[in-house]
Amino acid sequence: MNLEVLTIGTELLLGLTVDTNAAELGRALAAAGAEVTRRTTVADRPEAIRAVVAEALERTGFVITTGGLGPTRDDMTKTVVADLLGKRLVLDERLLAGLEARFKKLGRPMPPLNRTQAEVPEGATVLPNPRGTAPGLWVEDARGRVIVLLPGVPREMRGLLVEEVLPRLVARQGNDRRVVLSRTLRTTGIAESALAERVGAIDPEILPLTLAYLPSVDGVDLRVTAWGLESRDAEARLAAVVERLRAAAGDHGYGEDGADLAAVVLDALRSGRHRLGVAESCTGGMVAERVTNIPGASDRFIGGVVAYADVVKTAALKVPIETLEAHGAVSEETVRAMAEGAQRLFSADCTIAVTGIAGPGGGTPDKPVGTVWLAARVHTVTRAVKRVFPGDRDEIRRRAAQAALDLLRRLLAES
Amino acid sequence: MNLEVLTIGTELLLGLTVDTNAAELGRALAAAGAEVTRRTTVADRPEAIRAVVAEALERTGFVITTGGLGPTRDDMTKTVVADLLGKRLVLDERLLAGLEARFKKLGRPMPPLNRTQAEVPEGATVLPNPRGTAPGLWVEDARGRVIVLLPGVPREMRGLLVEEVLPRLVARQGNDRRVVLSRTLRTTGIAESALAERVGAIDPEILPLTLAYLPSVDGVDLRVTAWGLESRDAEARLAAVVERLRAAAGDHGYGEDGADLAAVVLDALRSGRHRLGVAESCTGGMVAERVTNIPGASDRFIGGVVAYADVVKTAALKVPIETLEAHGAVSEETVRAMAEGAQRLFSADCTIAVTGIAGPGGGTPDKPVGTVWLAARVHTVTRAVKRVFPGDRDEIRRRAAQAALDLLRRLLAES
Numbered sequence: 001m002n003l004e005v006l007t008i009g010t011e012l013l014l015g016l017t018v019d020t021n022a023a024e025l026g027r028a029l030a031a032a033g034a035e036v037t038r039r040t041t042v043a044d045r046p047e048a049i050r051a052v053v054a055e056a057l058e059r060t061g062f063v064i065t066t067g068g069l070g071p072t073r074d075d076m077t078k079t080v081v082a083d084l085l086g087k088r089l090v091l092d093e094r095l096l097a098g099l100e101a102r103f104k105k106l107g108r109p110m111p112p113l114n115r116t117q118a119e120v121p122e123g124a125t126v127l128p129n130p131r132g133t134a135p136g137l138w139v140e141d142a143r144g145r146v147i148v149l150l151p152g153v154p155r156e157m158r159g160l161l162v163e164e165v166l167p168r169l170v171a172r173q174g175n176d177r178r179v180v181l182s183r184t185l186r187t188t189g190i191a192e193s194a195l196a197e198r199v200g201a202i203d204p205e206i207l208p209l210t211l212a213y214l215p216s217v218d219g220v221d222l223r224v225t226a227w228g229l230e231s232r233d234a235e236a237r238l239a240a241v242v243e244r245l246r247a248a249a250g251d252h253g254y255g256e257d258g259a260d261l262a263a264v265v266l267d268a269l270r271s272g273r274h275r276l277g278v279a280e281s282c283t284g285g286m287v288a289e290r291v292t293n294i295p296g297a298s299d300r301f302i303g304g305v306v307a308y309a310d311v312v313k314t315a316a317l318k319v320p321i322e323t324l325e326a327h328g329a330v331s332e333e334t335v336r337a338m339a340e341g342a343q344r345l346f347s348a349d350c351t352i353a354v355t356g357i358a359g360p361g362g363g364t365p366d367k368p369v370g371t372v373w374l375a376a377r378v379h380t381v382t383r384a385v386k387r388v389f390p391g392d393r394d395e396i397r398r399r400a401a402q403a404a405l406d407l408l409r410r411l412l413a414e415s
Numbered sequence: 416m417n418l419e420v421l422t423i424g425t426e427l428l429l430g431l432t433v434d435t436n437a438a439e440l441g442r443a444l445a446a447a448g449a450e451v452t453r454r455t456t457v458a459d460r461p462e463a464i465r466a467v468v469a470e471a472l473e474r475t476g477f478v479i480t481t482g483g484l485g486p487t488r489d490d491m492t493k494t495v496v497a498d499l500l501g502k503r504l505v506l507d508e509r510l511l512a513g514l515e516a517r518f519k520k521l522g523r524p525m526p527p528l529n530r531t532q533a534e535v536p537e538g539a540t541v542l543p544n545p546r547g548t549a550p551g552l553w554v555e556d557a558r559g560r561v562i563v564l565l566p567g568v569p570r571e572m573r574g575l576l577v578e579e580v581l582p583r584l585v586a587r588q589g590n591d592r593r594v595v596l597s598r599t600l601r602t603t604g605i606a607e608s609a610l611a612e613r614v615g616a617i618d619p620e621i622l623p624l625t626l627a628y629l630p631s632v633d634g635v636d637l638r639v640t641a642w643g644l645e646s647r648d649a650e651a652r653l654a655a656v657v658e659r660l661r662a663a664a665g666d667h668g669y670g671e672d673g674a675d676l677a678a679v680v681l682d683a684l685r686s687g688r689h690r691l692g693v694a695e696s697c698t699g700g701m702v703a704e705r706v707t708n709i710p711g712a713s714d715r716f717i718g719g720v721v722a723y724a725d726v727v728k729t730a731a732l733k734v735p736i737e738t739l740e741a742h743g744a745v746s747e748e749t750v751r752a753m754a755e756g757a758q759r760l761f762s763a764d765c766t767i768a769v770t771g772i773a774g775p776g777g778g779t780p781d782k783p784v785g786t787v788w789l790a791a792r793v794h795t796v797t798r799a800v801k802r803v804f805p806g807d808r809d810e811i812r813r814r815a816a817q818a819a820l821d822l823l824r825r826l827l828a829e830s
Contacts, residue, residue, distance in 0.1 A: 306707070
């Protein structure tokens with residue numbers, strides 16, 4: 001089942017509001033077996049709305065709109081759709097009574113403008129909206145084509161979608177419902193192109209499933225999507241492809257879907273009954289922040305030191321002054337001493353240490369901006385690596401925090 | 416000047432990624448005097464991309480696309496556009512040399528796949544992308560119609576937009592440019608409704624400008640927008656309204672537009688020649704992370720302790736065990752002792768301390784989830800406040816970090 005989504009609002013087009021409804025609709029519809037083939041945004045202008053609805057109906061015969069259902073002058077979706085389908089707007093007495101009751105409950109008289117919200121295109125199904133004044137509307141034309149109108153306020157849209165729209169879509173599809181399902185393998189520490197070489201040209205083989213590479217500062221996600229299959233078949237095929245990708249990615253794969261590397265590390269610490277302390281310079285607290293962002297981190301995480309000034313490295317972490325003087329703050333010797341110092345300070349059997357140059361200043365020909373030394377320590381074993389990360393200050397810090405967590409994950413896996 | 420925006424990516428359509436590029440493009444283009452008349456999103460499918468680009472070109476003669484310029488098989492925007500315009504893809508030697516140099520600098524051989532990124536439609540203008548491997552492309556057809564191809568990675572898209580695309584658009588429009596401009600006053604520590612009462616019903620008076628209240632975990636932003644005015648007129652009117660809002664918001668206002676409270680605090684520290692240390696429990700490093708996220712923080716920020724386990728509060732920050740036992744870790748006495756301990760540990764004249772219950776577990780009837788004690792200390796003066804923040808773990812932590820920075824900002828303003 002194919003459909004198109006139309007989000008209406010001048011604020012969306014101007015970027016003054018980020019269109020979160022669009023993403024929410026995409027996820028929910030795909031999981032219910034409806035494929036969004038195109039998404040369009042236009043301003044609150046009747047001729048623009050009319051053109052897009054008409055084109056989308058021609059292409060797919062099914063359109064869901066959000067926005068433009070309020071009581072004000074710039075809310076015109078309903079009028080435009082009724083006009084396009086050649087239907088009159090008629091007053092729905094039950095809707096009007098509901099609106100009046102709603103305002104009575106709020107202790108205010110109903111403004112005359114709101115009366116228009118009780119008008120519906122002739123023959124439309126009213127989708128009750130307990131969260132606001134604008135009901136959803138399910139309108140069909142003589143050829144069986146459907147336009148579903150939803151309000152633009154996210155919580156109202158979401159409520160109507162889940163309670164009214166998705167059940168009807170599932171029912172329409174009957175037994176041969178075809179779903180769009182995705183699974184994502186998360187990898188880190190390997191470039192998109194290198195990963196693509198390992199995976200190879202599997203695209204033709206996995207059809208009708210598709211594979212997408214999604215690079216970010218956390219690494220490269222591999223998302224496999226099954227399009228339009230019966231749901232058990234989709235699940236089985238996805239599992240087979242993910243297994244193949246997992247083998248290709250090797251130890252670069254650290255989890256699936258929304259997996260957070262910090263949570264993966266916490267789980268590994270839990271299995272080994274380890275406790276963690278961290279010592280950070282250039283990441284400035286980001287590693288600790290990511291770990292403590294996970295609910296329940298307190299059973300494994302003892303504490304952290306943000307050793308930004310060198311005096312903190314020597315005083316709190318007991319990095320020898322001679323080490324700093326001989327090798328510099330960004331060096332293998334210093335990062336190892338930081339990992340050991342954190343172990344003593346926090347009485348932690350596992351530690352992570354990071355020191356580097358996040359920029360924009362501070363780089364040298366020998367140690368350019370992006371140079372970061374990372375260390376992970378488990379009991380008496382320290383592993384230290386140097387990386388040179390691309391990107392700006394924020395990106396370098398994020399990449400460094402992710403790489404530091406990954407270093408400990410790998411070391412724990414071998415312990 | 417009218418144009419259309421096309422964002423390409425199956426993950427956008429499925430709602431797996433929120434389309435932040437679309438909003439960013441909308442804002443920047445409106446400010447440059449270009450009106451986005453329609454925005455469309457399609458999947459990584461050649462026939463879908465081709466259809467939308469062709470239709471948009473017919474309507475407006477100017478299209479900007481994002482996404483689909485990577486080195487992998489599902490990145491096909493360039494090929495489709497070249498084919499649509501009847502242009503061959505030709506290897507650009509300078510691009511190839513740049514790509515090879517980029518990989519050399521990273522110390523890795525360039526994978527053969529990346530070579531395709533040096534191919535451009537014949538006659539296209541290459542828009543250099545120093546932030547990634549995919550350049551932007553400005554392609555014109557024989558009829559003078561334009562397609563601008565930008566990468567989908569937000570920071571690469573943003574850089575190319577600002578440095579390459581906007582200047583060209585402004586130049587094309589000449590002198591009678593009409594713009595949509597916004598300015599935002601950022602406030603914190605005051606509820607939306609309280610702020611609205613202070614501001615009053617100014618909407619009719621400021622027409623044709625409009626005012627929007629935008630609440631978030633950082634506080635409430637007040638956004639004023641001027642629609643379709645000549646740019647100097649728009650700027651003057653915006654300045655007058657922002658001045659009025661600033662007076663109404665009083666000391667809750669801390670900056671404009673993208674202002675970060677951490678940067679505001681660093682500036683205040685700089686003026687007073689102060690240096691900062693932080694001690695955090697429930698925020699887990701977030702305060703230090705926010706401060707060190709600002710370039711140049713190292714001249715003011717000495718270091719931080721993430722005192723997650725109580726043993727770190729007593730050992731590193733010298734919070735007396737009796738204080739913890741008598742009042743608990745989330746108490747005025749503990750947060751004051753943490754602020755003093757951080758001052759000693761870091762030899763810092765200014766400190767921030769935070770201790771609280773971020774949840775989901777750990778709440779009690781006396782101290783429910785969301786209870787946070789905050790302290791700021793300047794020389795010998797400590798100010799401590801208790802707040803009970805709404806929201807989930809992440810939201811409580813973010814609100815606490817922002818409130819802690821704001822407490823120091825206010826104390827510094829009085830010093």
